[in-house]
Amino acid sequence: MGWVHQIIDGRHLKNPQQLVCVSMLSPDRIADNQFAEIWYVAGRARGSITIPVPESLQLKVEDEVRINTRACTLSVSRMKK
Numbered sequence: 001m002g003w004v005h006q007i008i009d010g011r012h013l014k015n016p017q018q019l020v021c022v023s024m025l026s027p028d029r030i031a032d033n034q035f036a037e038i039w040y041v042a043g044r045a046r047g048s049i050t051i052p053v054p055e056s057l058q059l060k061v062e063d064e065v066r067i068n069t070r071a072c073t074l075s076v077s078r079m080k081k
Contacts, residue, residue, distance in 0.1 A: 002040030004063045005048065009034060019050045038067055 010033040016022045022030060033052045036059050040047060049069055053059055 002038040002049075002065050002067050004059050004061050004065060005037045005039045006061060007034055007036055007053070007059060008050070010052075013050070021049060021051045025052070036065075038065060040067060040069060042069060 010016075010030045013019075013022065013030060013035055016025070016030050022035065025033070029052075035050050036053050037048055037050045040049065047069070049067065051067065059065070
C-alpha cells in the first residue's frame with residue numbers, strides 16, 4: 001500500500017537518471033509524462049518510488065494506491081474506499 005506524495009511534470013523531474021523506474025525512459029518520454037512520487041509500506045520496509053502515471057489514471061496528492069515496487073512496468077491502481 002502506498003500514498004501519492006506528489007505529482008511531478010516530467011519537465012520538472014530532478015535527476016531522472018537516478019530514479020529506477022524513470023532512468024530507462026528517453027528524455028522525450030520523460031518530458032511528455034506526469035510522474036507520481038509514491039511513499040509506501042511493504043511489510044516492515046518503507047520507501048518511496050517515482051513512477052510514470054498512465055494517462056488513464058487521474059491521481060492526486062494523498063490518494064491511496066497499490067503498486068508493485070519490483071516491476072517498473074506500471075502496476076498502479078487507485079484503492080477503493
